[in-house]
Amino acid sequence: MKQSIRVTVNGEEHTSEVEPRTLLVTYLREQLDLTGTHIGCDTGQCGACTVMLDGQPVKSCMVLAVQADGAQVGTVEGLAANGKYHPIQDAFWEKHGLQCGFCTPGMMIAAVGLLERNPDPSDAEIREQLEGNLCRCTGYQNIVAAVRSAAEAMRAGNAQPVATSGASGAGAAGGVAGGVAGGEEA
Amino acid sequence: MRAFEHRAVRSAEEAVAALQADTAGETSVIAGGAELLSLMKANLIAPAHIIDLKPARELRGVSVAPDGSVRIGALTTLADIERDATLAARLPILPAAVRDAATPQLRNMATVGGNLMQRNRCWYFRGPYDCWLKGGDQCFARDGENKYSAIFDESPCVAVHPSDLAPALLALEASVLVVGPQGERAVALGDLLRPPTAERRRETTLGGAEVIVAVSIPAQPAGAHGVYLKLMDRQAWAYALVSAAAQMTLRDGQLVERARLALGGVANAPRRLPAVEAALEGQTLTPALAAQAAEQAVAGATPLAHNGYKVQLARELTRRAILQAAGMEW
Numbered sequence: 001m002k003q004s005i006r007v008t009v010n011g012e013e014h015t016s017e018v019e020p021r022t023l024l025v026t027y028l029r030e031q032l033d034l035t036g037t038h039i040g041c042d043t044g045q046c047g048a049c050t051v052m053l054d055g056q057p058v059k060s061c062m063v064l065a066v067q068a069d070g071a072q073v074g075t076v077e078g079l080a081a082n083g084k085y086h087p088i089q090d091a092f093w094e095k096h097g098l099q100c101g102f103c104t105p106g107m108m109i110a111a112v113g114l115l116e117r118n119p120d121p122s123d124a125e126i127r128e129q130l131e132g133n134l135c136r137c138t139g140y141q142n143i144v145a146a147v148r149s150a151a152e153a154m155r156a157g158n159a160q161p162v163a164t165s166g167a168s169g170a171g172a173a174g175g176v177a178g179g180v181a182g183g184e185e186a
Numbered sequence: 187m188r189a190f191e192h193r194a195v196r197s198a199e200e201a202v203a204a205l206q207a208d209t210a211g212e213t214s215v216i217a218g219g220a221e222l223l224s225l226m227k228a229n230l231i232a233p234a235h236i237i238d239l240k241p242a243r244e245l246r247g248v249s250v251a252p253d254g255s256v257r258i259g260a261l262t263t264l265a266d267i268e269r270d271a272t273l274a275a276r277l278p279i280l281p282a283a284v285r286d287a288a289t290p291q292l293r294n295m296a297t298v299g300g301n302l303m304q305r306n307r308c309w310y311f312r313g314p315y316d317c318w319l320k321g322g323d324q325c326f327a328r329d330g331e332n333k334y335s336a337i338f339d340e341s342p343c344v345a346v347h348p349s350d351l352a353p354a355l356l357a358l359e360a361s362v363l364v365v366g367p368q369g370e371r372a373v374a375l376g377d378l379l380r381p382p383t384a385e386r387r388r389e390t391t392l393g394g395a396e397v398i399v400a401v402s403i404p405a406q407p408a409g410a411h412g413v414y415l416k417l418m419d420r421q422a423w424a425y426a427l428v429s430a431a432a433q434m435t436l437r438d439g440q441l442v443e444r445a446r447l448a449l450g451g452v453a454n455a456p457r458r459l460p461a462v463e464a465a466l467e468g469q470t471l472t473p474a475l476a477a478q479a480a481e482q483a484v485a486g487a488t489p490l491a492h493n494g495y496k497v498q499l500a501r502e503l504t505r506r507a508i509l510q511a512a513g514m515e516w
Contacts, residue, residue, distance in 0.1 A: 001191065003192060019189065020189070020190055020191060020192035020236065021187045021188075021189055021190060023223075042227070043224065043227065044220060044223075044224060044291075044292060047289070047291060050291055053294075053295075056265065056294040057290065057291050057294060058291050058292075058294050058295050059291045059292065059295070062219055062220055062223050062224070062292070062295065063219055063223075063295065064192065064216070064219060064223070064236075066192045066194075066238070067216070067219060067238060067240060069194070110290065110291065113290070114290075127422075128290075128422070129290050131289050131290070131422040131423045132288070132289025132290055132291045132292065132423065
């Protein structure tokens with residue numbers, strides 16, 4: 001029997017009817033049409049489905065949608081704000097942190113989760129925090145460089161890092177993204 | 187996954203009532219979901235009812251009692267443990283133990299209760315095989331692919347317990363607080379996680395209508411220090427091949443006042459090493475004594491065809507853990 005849930009996704013509140021066995025990732029993709037969050041392994045291993053749940057990166061293929069009732073969810077679609085990419089998005093672009101791009105949404109959300117707690121991570125810390133995200137193309141070097149670059153830009157931009165931990169940050173990221181582009185080209 | 191009915195509860199007692207009410211035994215409790223969903227996706231269980239304990243918020247968090255014991259609520263996540271200031275100061279062995287467990291995303295979800303209740307990772311158990319633990323006639327790992335299996339023969343099943351937290355808790359002599367139809371009881375972790383037997387083909391002695399509410403760690407002696415060492419197939423994100431937990435108290439720098447040791451990855455349950463502890467206590471710790479103790483730690487091991495390497499790993503990790511916990515060069 002379907003259950004009613006209320007979830008705030010990228011700052012927007014949704015009330016939905018879901019089957020209890022619906023996974024959070026399936027709910028996001030199929031009921032909310034937010035297909036930026038990918039399904040890779042469906043077993044909690046690859047990290048492609050990483051989203052923010054109440055401010056923490058989690059693997060949304062291992063969460064029931066009914067368990068997100070009342071929660072704040074942030075997906076890759078919530079990173080950009082006011083027509084500007086989030087610094088992490090700019091950095092993945094600039095540093096060529098992707099090839100096929102399948103892992104990228106999860107990779108960026110996991111990176112954002114790290115940068116919110118640790119604005120100046122070492123390469124080792126970046127690698128450690130991204131250990132739950134698998135990339136089959138890049139060999140990770142450029143991903144690490146992108147996260148490092150985003151960290152620099154976000155520190156320079158001196159802004160609220162991310163919109164994904166809740167509705168309130170949505171306005172801040174745009175300003176950050178502007179700061180990033182300048183920093184990168186200088 | 188089979189369709190099921192989901193009900194959120196606000197307390198362990200409510201969960202117990204729901205478990206009791208289901209006489210068919212088709213109810214499972216979910217917390218972080220990392221373990222339960224993996225079992226359901228693999229069709230190892232197909233509950234008709236899921237009781238969601240996650241809203242029982244008072245079961246999450248770390249607190250210190252007046253007697254110095256530390257209580258960790260069952261819904262405390264592994265990430266909470268990793269970042270908790272109280273644990274970092276008082277029981278650093280616990281943050282150390284979870285640091286290499288799973289991945290950051292899973293540590294954000296996975297709870298202490300679920301971590302202790304996780305089933306083993308043997309591929310014959312997780313895969314579509316009618317293995318002994320699932321009610322079949324034989325353990326296929328015994329004569330099959332047993333690289334990751336137990337080196338101590340304590341059950342017809344040779345799967346090892348996968349938890350990183352459990353060996354560390356065992357070295358801290360933790361007990362587990364459980365609520366059931368008869369109320370709350372405390373059970374030593376070593377009595378909760380037990381090798382499966384013919385009558386009980388599971389890794390725990392938790393009752394069918396019981397729910398874990400907390401882990402309780404007794405006050406440690408002044409100056410006690412612990413380490414958790416884990417060897418993996420690769421440097422990131424893997425279950426332990428072997429792990430060693432040591433909580434040591436030394437007097438005057440080198441005299442071992444108290445030693446508490448446990449190994450993971452070697453047996454059906456985390457393996458406490460009482461004989462090794464006794465041999466260390468009252469002695470002056472030297473590299474030679476640690477090496478001798480490490481030898482004793484693997485006495486009686488009966489490795490299978492493909493896991494003899496674990497004997498060497500267990501011996502070496504024990505030696506290092508003893509010395510490191512004592513603050514000595516290894």
